[in-house]
Amino acid sequence: MPTPDPDALWETIRQGLSKQLPEASFREWIVPCQPLRLEEDALWIQVPSPAAKLWIEQQLPEEFNDALAQGGLGDLRLVFQVSGTGTVAPKAAARPAPLASAGSSEPAVAFPHLFHRYTLDRFVVGPGSQLAFAAAKAVADNYGKAATPLNMNPLFIYGGAGLGKTHLMVGIGKEIQVRHPELRVAYLKVDNFFNELTVAIKARNTEPMRKKYQQNDVLLLDDVQTLGKMERTQEEIFYILEYLLQHGKQIILTSDKPPQRLEGCHERLITRFKWGLTADIQPPDFETRIAILKKKLEDADFKGLPSVPEDVLTFIAHKAKGSVRDLEGFLTRVIFQASLIGVPPTLEVAHAAFQGQSGEEPTAAIPPERIYRMTAETFNVPFVDLMKKRSRQQTIMVPRQVAMYLAREIASLPFTDIGRSFNMHHSTVMNAIDSVKQRMTRDQEFHRMVQALLNSIH
Numbered sequence: 001m002p003t004p005d006p007d008a009l010w011e012t013i014r015q016g017l018s019k020q021l022p023e024a025s026f027r028e029w030i031v032p033c034q035p036l037r038l039e040e041d042a043l044w045i046q047v048p049s050p051a052a053k054l055w056i057e058q059q060l061p062e063e064f065n066d067a068l069a070q071g072g073l074g075d076l077r078l079v080f081q082v083s084g085t086g087t088v089a090p091k092a093a094a095r096p097a098p099l100a101s102a103g104s105s106e107p108a109v110a111f112p113h114l115f116h117r118y119t120l121d122r123f124v125v126g127p128g129s130q131l132a133f134a135a136a137k138a139v140a141d142n143y144g145k146a147a148t149p150l151n152m153n154p155l156f157i158y159g160g161a162g163l164g165k166t167h168l169m170v171g172i173g174k175e176i177q178v179r180h181p182e183l184r185v186a187y188l189k190v191d192n193f194f195n196e197l198t199v200a201i202k203a204r205n206t207e208p209m210r211k212k213y214q215q216n217d218v219l220l221l222d223d224v225q226t227l228g229k230m231e232r233t234q235e236e237i238f239y240i241l242e243y244l245l246q247h248g249k250q251i252i253l254t255s256d257k258p259p260q261r262l263e264g265c266h267e268r269l270i271t272r273f274k275w276g277l278t279a280d281i282q283p284p285d286f287e288t289r290i291a292i293l294k295k296k297l298e299d300a301d302f303k304g305l306p307s308v309p310e311d312v313l314t315f316i317a318h319k320a321k322g323s324v325r326d327l328e329g330f331l332t333r334v335i336f337q338a339s340l341i342g343v344p345p346t347l348e349v350a351h352a353a354f355q356g357q358s359g360e361e362p363t364a365a366i367p368p369e370r371i372y373r374m375t376a377e378t379f380n381v382p383f384v385d386l387m388k389k390r391s392r393q394q395t396i397m398v399p400r401q402v403a404m405y406l407a408r409e410i411a412s413l414p415f416t417d418i419g420r421s422f423n424m425h426h427s428t429v430m431n432a433i434d435s436v437k438q439r440m441t442r443d444q445e446f447h448r449m450v451q452a453l454l455n456s457i458h
């Protein structure tokens, strides 16, 4: 049980956050917070403004979650209250099930409450995440069914930072939990397991911990790439996974690399990881980024705030091309800055927010000719042939279609302008772009190549 002292609890969380956040972020977001009171399992924390509440809840759930887990406060809920507003505590029915503390024989932590947004219906699917999403749905849909055509246990999801692996994994867990409320579903991050194990080893009592995780019907194990340097953790994880797999329990794993590229991991563990289905997530394309931003704006946290115009969304989607976390962060920053100075979130605010975040001047629009030349170079076709040669040969047609797709994606050019460059009707351009998109969903190699070219044109 946590000590019933809000100041002491907040101090533990603050210390955890200070280890994870860059100093400037810690000063900007955490220092102004004040603990208010403890009500049942919830610590109420005062934040200075609605914008700060928005930022903390949208951008820092993982950091808060890790700080709670590492402070042994996995069962504590946090409620952020804007200073000067007297929000009433939520009703008891809205509370998550009580969660266990380290070392007990109770079930492991279910879903960190700050991950409430991580559901499958809030996950926006694009060409780069289609396979992983289909696998996620299949695992949720087929749970408990005797015969499935494909072994999806474990499901191993991998991809770069901030691309939605945790979101997808937690989404599967929640979906299974909704359909089978009697099951024990647990989320576990490898780093936090390591900390819990260290405490158990010091107390010479690791058995209850192993038992606790072996009790689960579904285990979600996040960030397995960090296992590399943790000998004893690997061993414990191995026994837990082995036990769960033998008893037909579902395991979902995430990593920033595929199993065969995990460094420092024992072969027997890698073999288990590869047993089921491995699915990757690639960075979202422009249209998916726009759809993610729009989905994000549907969140309750954004209700009541001025709406974000289309040109601002386009600007954000063009500037934040890699991680979805950065994409969302940029959107939140624009809204935050607008509300701070009391103006609507216009393109000007977005430019200023971009400069503030990156220290860069917003780059000038990329000239289409540069896009076309780089495409020609990549496909090894002469530039003049790409632009003008009337040919239906694949060696010319495919690069040309890709060039059109990139002109739209990178420079947001109207179809008619692209058509003019290639001396083609705008409907031909639309068909060409469609055919690139379709091929990207079917052909992973092609998808990767186009994405790499897109990222290199700047």
Ligand SMILES: Nc1ncnc2c1ncn2[C@@H]1O[C@H](COP(=O)(O)OP(=O)(O)OP(=O)(O)O)[C@@H](O)[C@H]1O
Binding pocket: 117, 118, 122, 123, 124, 125, 129, 159, 160, 161, 162, 163, 164, 165, 166, 167, 168, 256, 292, 295, 324, 325, 328
């Ligand atoms: N396709 C998507 N649709 C909607 N939201 C997404 C999508 N992908 C990522 N996000 C959001 O981006 C943020 C980062 O996602 P998440 O934490 O799942 O990434 P991750 O791949 O697990 O990152 P890391 O490897 O750094 O832990 C979350 O707020 C998540 O909701």
